[in-house]
Amino acid sequence: MSDLFPKKGHDHDRCVHSALAQAEKVCDAENARFTDMRRKVFTLIWQSHKAVTAYELLDALTAEGQRVQPPTVYRALEFLTELGLVHRIESLNAYFGCDRPDCEHLGQYFICTDCGRVAEAVNEEMSNAVRKAAIGVGFTIQATTVEIKGLCHDCATH
Amino acid sequence: MSDLFPKKGHDHDRCVHSALAQAEKVCDAENARFTDMRRKVFTLIWQSHKAVTAYELLDALTAEGQRVQPPTVYRALEFLTELGLVHRIESLNAYFGCDRPDCEHLGQYFICTDCGRVAEAVNEEMSNAVRKAAIGVGFTIQATTVEIKGLCHDCATH
DNA sequence: CAGAAAATGATATATTATAACACTTCATCA
DNA sequence: TGATGAAGTGTTATAATATATCATTTTCTG
Structure with missing residues (x-):
């Protein structure tokens, strides 16, 4: 992990x-x-x-x-x-x-609802899926928000 | 399309x-x-x-x-x-x-910044990528927000 | 129907965000 | 180099979004 x-x-x-x-x-x-x-x-x-x-x-x-x-x-x-x-x-x-x-990226944010900490991740697989979906429906992307709430590993296990 | x-x-x-x-x-x-x-x-x-x-x-x-x-x-x-x-x-x-x-799903929202219309889509590829990423970092998902802003096909072409 | 639970009404206020105009700082170039 | 305009900040006021609290009404259940 x-x-x-x-x-x-x-x-x-x-x-x-x-x-x-x-x-x-x-x-x-x-x-x-x-x-x-x-x-x-x-x-x-x-x-x-x-x-x-x-x-x-x-x-x-x-x-x-x-x-x-x-x-x-x-x-x-x-x-x-x-x-x-x-x-x-x-x-x-x-x-x-x-x-x-310094680089273009579609960031995902993992937000722990217990401790409040946030972490940014970059996930090409997800970015590609979003881009592909947009193309599929003829949508021109300007900005993307991906925010994932839940428990970080520390909070889930302690 | x-x-x-x-x-x-x-x-x-x-x-x-x-x-x-x-x-x-x-x-x-x-x-x-x-x-x-x-x-x-x-x-x-x-x-x-x-x-x-x-x-x-x-x-x-x-x-x-x-x-x-x-x-x-x-x-x-x-x-x-x-x-x-x-x-x-x-x-x-x-x-x-x-x-x-009626069903659990991780919805994506496409939001046109020109006409303001919104459309919900479900995209298994993206949902899977998000789930996989979460597992990879030991994160337990409670809720996910995916909002994509840009131009819908009508607004981009007219 | 009585009593409890759920929903709504009403008042007040907290939280988040921006408009508008005045003043200051900074880059630049005559 | 100091006048000038653009960018940045200060200040006041207010708009937009959201919730806490308690009173009242409606609905469910026994």
């Missing part, structure tokens, strides 16, 4: 750090500005293994001493999602960091 | 009627009460080829002369979704009638 969800002992700070580095690269490539606010929101999202809501981000920023209003957070989120740096989890109204912002 | 979206000339009233009949059967089988309010909400949803929001339903019921508050609508929606008679489209915060309430 592959380790979809992070296992004990993984170095989370290092993940966040490398995500930041990659985000900078993506922004650079797109000539987009990775401003302070955007970096803060991105970092907060990446520091969580759960999906984070806009108002949780708002609270976290406020706790850091900023006085921030909803539009500020939503703008940062819009920027980050448009660049593919974070994904919105529709069924949670919440946001989650994307592992692979 | 199969006719995912309803074609001209299909008899919509007949669809709604048969959906109602099937809903009654499902409620009967579950010993659940298909009350007036639930029937009205169900019918309003089925009368639309688009996904319908709770507040659109509220407005429609009000227009029919009822004085209805949000909880009433949300309760009917909760009842109907729990029985599988309607599905919630997470990415639209809206509801759509389910063709096959």
Whole structure:
């Protein structure tokens, strides 16, 4: 069984750090500005293994001493999602960091309803099935949402 | 190409009627009460080829002369979704009638971003891919959301 | 019919998201 | 290099979506 969800002992700070580095690269490539606010929101999202809501981000920023209003957070989120740096989890109204912002992919999200952790996976077999189905009915895909709720291995067994 | 979206000339009233009949059967089988309010909400949803929001339903019921508050609508929606008679489209915060309430299935929703119409499809290949992926990572599925946005054939070609 | 359970009504409020306009920062190029 | 415009953020207000709570009504069951 592959380790979809992070296992004990993984170095989370290092993940966040490398995500930041990659985000900078993506922004650079797109000539987009990775401003302070955007970096803060991105970092907060990446520091969580759960999906984070806009108002949780708002609270976290406020706790850091900023006085921030909803539009500020939503703008940062819009920027980050448009660049593919974070994904919105529709069924949670919440946001989650994307592992692979540098490539097109149809991500699936596994969401544990017990511990709340989220994991992104890429599954060619499923992506192909979706594409094939769309072609079969003459549908031109613009965006796809795949969210799978259930119990992660840890929660199912403990 | 199969006719995912309803074609001209299909008899919509007949669809709604048969959906109602099937809903009654499902409620009967579950010993659940298909009350007036639930029937009205169900019918309003089925009368639309688009996904319908709770507040659109509220407005429609009000227009029919009822004085209805949000909880009433949300309760009917909760009842109907729990029985599988309607599905919630997470990415639209809206509801759509389910063709096959009588069998377990992992539905995909094709949502046209131009005309707003929605179509449900069942795709074994994709369902299997999702199940297989979940097994591969030790994940126990409780619910799956697959929503595909893009252009339906009509909108893409006209 | 009495009593319990289920459903709905009614009021209030929580949560999520955006519109509109003012102000600031940043890139750029004359 | 500093005027200018575009991009980003601040601020206020409000829209859109959803739920908690308690009162009342309806339905089921014995």
